[in-house]
Amino acid sequence: IPTSFHSGQEVIEKIEQHGYEAYFVGGCVRDFILGRKIGDIDIATSATPNQIQHIFSETIPVGIEHGTVIVRYKKQSFEVTTFRTDGTYSDQRHPDFIQFVSNIDEDLKRRDFTINALAMGSDGRILDLFQGQQDIKERIIRTVGDGMERFSEDPLRIIRGLRFSSQLGFQIDSDTLRAMEQTKAQLENISVERIATEVEKLFAGEHVSIGLNHLIELEIYNHLPVMNKSPEIMRKLPNINSPIHSLAELFTLLHYFSKIPIQTWVSEWKCSKKTKINAVKIGESIKYFESNGLDAWLVYDLDQELFGGFVRLIKILYPEQQLTVEQLENMSGELPIQSKRELKLNGHDVSNLFPERSKGPWINTALNLLEKAVVFKEVNNSKNELKEWLKWNLPEIN
Ligand code: ATP
Ligand code: MG
Structure with missing residues (x-):
């Protein structure tokens, strides 16, 4: 039994000492057998949520009605669920009722796939009613x-x-x-x-x-949702051989091919505003990349947290490109500024520099020009040099 199971084992033994049964179940047993990294540890038990709350001092009642309590033990969380079966799903959303049962066999029967229907006792013995181990092997x-x-x-x-x-x-x-x-x-x-x-x-x-x-x-x-509106696009998707890490990335990609607005994907899939913002941003950077290639402005304009998503999508769209996150991070480290706020000239300075001009949108245009010039290292980010640069380039601004 791997170390990550040690505390879980103690949780199970504690439950057993109180006279109930308890087992590791589901994904953690499957991943243990496979030698994969184990995610959350689920424990199934004959004890009721109430009884679990009495046994452990630190519990979080996340889903009492489903029989689930989170047990905090030695700084780890364990999802402890009472043996149960699911009733019929007449609304296909939630079981009409759940029924607590007294043995693990009934509980394993309700599980979706044989590889997920394994239980393991604190002694490492595996309960396998549906040849799950065989299926894992094959x-x-x-x-x-x-x-x-x-x-x-x-x-x-x-x-x-x-x-x-x-x-x-x-x-x-x-x-x-x-x-x-x-x-x-x-x-x-x-x-x-x-x-x-x-x-x-x-x-x-x-x-x-x-x-x-x-x-x-x-x-x-x-x-x-939405995929059903562009079946021909779904069939023509390029090979995706490397993982996409978020729905934001997925929607950027599906928008790219389907031309269905990102907003539609995000709202019909009921995703957050953040998902939308990220998807739009990655999409813009892809477009920018297609006309300008990888340059300082792309790296400056894209949030660092989206570098990974951008690189993953470019890899799918342009497999011959060899971009890496590290490369973008290095470029980002070389940038003279990270945001417009770091410009040594502000709107007030710009306005004072040209007393003959009345205030207006030209000030913002001027700041945008300065920002680009600094990012591309056409001018140093010092007050005097920025003033000088602007005097020379101002005629371009209306
Ligand atoms: P992961 O490693 O991604 O967490 P998992 O197998 O643990 O994978 P979960 O979604 O965490 O998957 O579910 C835990 C277990 O609960 C599953 O292994 C399975 O036994 C059972 N389960 C979850 N959802 C369903 C479902 N919709 N129908 C039947 N059994 C389910
Ligand atoms: Mg899980």
């Missing part, structure tokens, strides 16, 4: 039970299946694929927020081309 994604039934219960599982194939590089079992195809229209009943989370992970997967190929071949995009 690198296969397969539903627990009948695909048609499981996808109809919760169609989000279709997108989850694609995202696991994209993250893990696993093949999707042929029956499971067929069931995805047959139930895909039901994705239209699912809230876009739930879909967005999974789609973001799909595109961020190391094996994104596998997940994306399924999205395209099964024509699942026909049942996703």
Whole structure:
């Protein structure tokens, strides 16, 4: 058992000492077997949320109605959920009811894929009711039970299946694929927020081309917002062989090909304003790059936090280009200023320099010219040199 599991093991043992059962479940067991980096640690238990809150001094009741409590233990968080089954999903959003059950077997049955339906005890023993370990070995994604039934219960599982194939590089079992195809229209009943989370992970997967190929071949995009408006674009997307890290990046790319405004992508996918701002900014830098190449102004104008996104998209659009984030950061480090505020001349100075001119938009134009000239190192950012430069170049300004 790896060190990251040590505290989790203690959490489980503590629960057991109080007479309840507890197991590691879901993604952490799968990733442990695969030797992948483990994300969040989920624990399933026979204890109720109330009982868990009595056992541990530090808990956060994040979803009591679903049976979930976060346990803070030795500075780590553990999502501890009472064994449960899901009722029917008549609205295909939430189970109509959830029912706490007394054993782990019932709990594992409700899980989406065999590779996610494993449990591990504090002694490292693995419970595997659906041949999940075999599927991990063969690198296969397969539903627990009948695909048609499981996808109809919760169609989000279709997108989850694609995202696991994209993250893990696993093949999707042929029956499971067929069931995805047959139930895909039901994705239209699912809230876009739930879909967005999974789609973001799909595109961020190391094996994104596998997940994306399924999205395209099964024509699942026909049942996703905005993508359904540009099916021919989805089919003509270039090969995406390297991950895209955010929906902002994805929407920049889809806008680039579809010409559907970024605003439409962002609002129909119910994303934040920040996503929109970032998507627009990356898009502008791509356009700038296409006419000017990589220069000081591009690096100056783009937020450092968007360098990664910009580089990733350029790599997809222009695979022959060899840009790196490091290269942009080095260029950024060489810039004489990082923002307009650092100019040694302000609007007041500019206005005083030309007393014959009345105040007006020309002042801003002058500052913009100064900014560009400084960034391109045509003039030093010193008060006197900026004044001198402006006197020479002012005739260009109306
Ligand atoms: P990640 O490493 O990305 O967190 P994960 O497998 O842990 O992957 P989660 O979304 O965190 O995925 O879900 C935790 C577990 O809960 C899954 O492994 C699966 O067993 C179960 N699960 C989550 N969502 C569903 C769902 N929609 N239907 C059935 N089971 C689900
Ligand atoms: Mg998880």
